[in-house]
Amino acid sequence: MVDALSRRLGLGVIALATVICVSKPGRASPNPTTPGGESQRPHSVHAEYLGRGGLYGIGYSYNLDRYFMVTAVASFYKLEGEYHATASPSLGYYLFRRSRHRIYSDLGPRYAMAHMSSPVPRWPGSTSHGLGGQISVGYEYRNRVVIRNSLSVLFGKYGATPWGGSSIGVEW
Amino acid sequence: MVRFALALLLVFGACQVEMVPGSDWMDVSEARLPAVHSLDLIDTGPVDALRVATYNVEFAPDPELFADTILADDDLSKVDVFLLQEIESYRSEGVARAQTMAASLDMNFIYVPSNSEDGGDHGLAILSSLPMSNPRVMYLPKSKRIIRPRNRIALSVDIVVDAKVVTLATVHLDVRLNIGNRISQVHPFVSTAAAPMIITGDYNTNPYHWSGSQPVLTETTTIGPTQAELFDEYFEAYGYLAPTKGSGPTQHSLAGDFRLDGIHTKGLSPGDYGVVRNLGISDHDPVWLDLTF
Known part of the structure; x- marks a missing residue:
């Protein structure tokens, strides 16, 4: 069952990425942008590789105002x-923005669950939970399509690891 | 696209890697590469306590330097039995490095190679100030998916302490294994060993997750649990104690400091233990443990 769920989620990521890749900017409804070309659509969903969601994940972002977003x-x-599962909320801040290009930084906790099944009878395997954190700086392109690339540090009780990621999504 | 393809591979292709079965215990005379030993020439007399140490000596290029370093250290100079990993022997050097080290420490020794090297071989050794008997070797299961897989062995001997026969074994496990396969690699002898038993080694319990031969960093690298913790849990489930689990890192590299080495006991009373750091002659630190009887 977990296998099936993993496969479905994987397919979900692929399907979302495919939809995003084939969609063309500007085709959809009125474009709420500023005269300078800045998007004012507050919602976005994205599929990401590495980044905040382990190896890959699905995310949602909401821009609170011109400077802050939650993801x-x-x-x-x-x-x-x-089996690995993660959940990562974060608060982001736009350090720089011009037209469709933005530089942002974000910070938030990362909850991780890992389940290791056992190959032997007397050790039951392991299911564990842990909490870490992540701080990132990244580049964002927004024009109905939202593309982000980030560099981060993931930290927890075993130290810190450099990290990074890329995502692609749509805004509305 | 390459990243996306890798993600696809991980979704659809990442099942547990199959292990090729190993062997049963066999006398060292049946080992695939010839063993060298002098098991009982040295006898320091009966003892009622024991200090053992596990040490990955990173090929021990200068075995006399290792012996001198050991003799100069307060903790290591009191060790009765050293269980060594990653020690080599070259025909051009005349005698096995384990033999040179044993002669300098006035100890008995056994060296069993697991793999041939250019002009020599590479394997495990046990050095003991007590007579050793019943030397045995087991070829461990190995991963099918590792590039250039090497033979992995367990080496075991018996010694007598306080009129009890104690079995000691040492292993050097593969690097590129996740916890399930790491357990599968030692399980054939961990699950069948009778007490009193001491198992030591370079377990290579690194913090990475492996997809085939590639390390894949996941959040558990920093958030946990580590392979070392899970490996200790496994031993404990089979009736062993993990007295050195609080040792902290035992190996140092550019990638970080990791707890790769340890000692597990069954049917014995472990006492003090320690890690001797900053010796500067191997990328691993020796871990020692006292046992009372």
Whole structure:
């Protein structure tokens, strides 16, 4: 069942990315942009690779105003018999913006669950939960399509790891 | 696109890697590469306590330097039995490095190669100030998907402490394994060993997740649990103690400091333990443990 869920979520990520890739900017309804070409659509969904959602995940962002956005990313994947799930809310701040290009930084916790099944009878395997954090700086392009690339540091009780990620999504 | 293809591969292709079965325990005379040993020439007399140490010596290019370093250290100079990993022997050097080290430490020794190297071989050794008997070797299961897989062995001997026969074994496990396969690699002998038993080694319990031979960083690298913690849990489920689990890192590299080495005991009373750091002669630190009887 977990296998099936993992596969469905994987298919979901692929389907979302495909829809985003084939959609053309400007085709849809009125474009709420400023005279300078800045998008004012507050909502976006995205599929990401690495970034805030483990190996890959699906996220939603909401721009609170011109400077702040909140994002939530969730992921679930299987890696050689191990199951990993993450949930990562974050608060982002636009450091720089011009037309469709923005530089942002965000910070938030990352909850991670890992399940390792056991290959032997007397050790039951392991299901564990942990909390870490992530701080990132990234580039965002917004024009109905939302593309982000980020560099981050993921930290937890075992130290810090450099991280990064890319995402592609749509705004409305 | 490459990243996306990798994600696809992970979604659809990442099932647990199959392991090729290993062997049963066999006498070292049946080992695939010839063993060298002098098991019982040295006998320091009966003892009622024991200090053991596990040490990945990173090929021990200068075995006399290792011996001198050990003798100069307060903790290591009191060790009765060293269980060594990643030690090599070259025909051009005349004698096995384990033999040179044992001679300098006035200890018995056994060296069993697991793999041939250019002009020599590479394997495990046990050095003991007590007589050793019943030397055995087991070829461990190995991963089918690892590029250039190497033979992995367990080496075991018996010694007598306080009139009890104690079995000691050492292993050096593959790097590119996730926890399930790491357990599968040691399970054939961990699950069948009778107490009193001491298992030591370079377990290579690194914090990465592996997809085939590629490391894939996931959040558990920083958030946990680590392979070292899960490996200890596995041993404990099979009736072992993990007395050195609080040792902290035992290996140092550019990628970080990791707890790769450890000692597990069954049917024995472990006492003090320690890690001797900053010796500067291997990328691993030796871990020692006292046992009372």
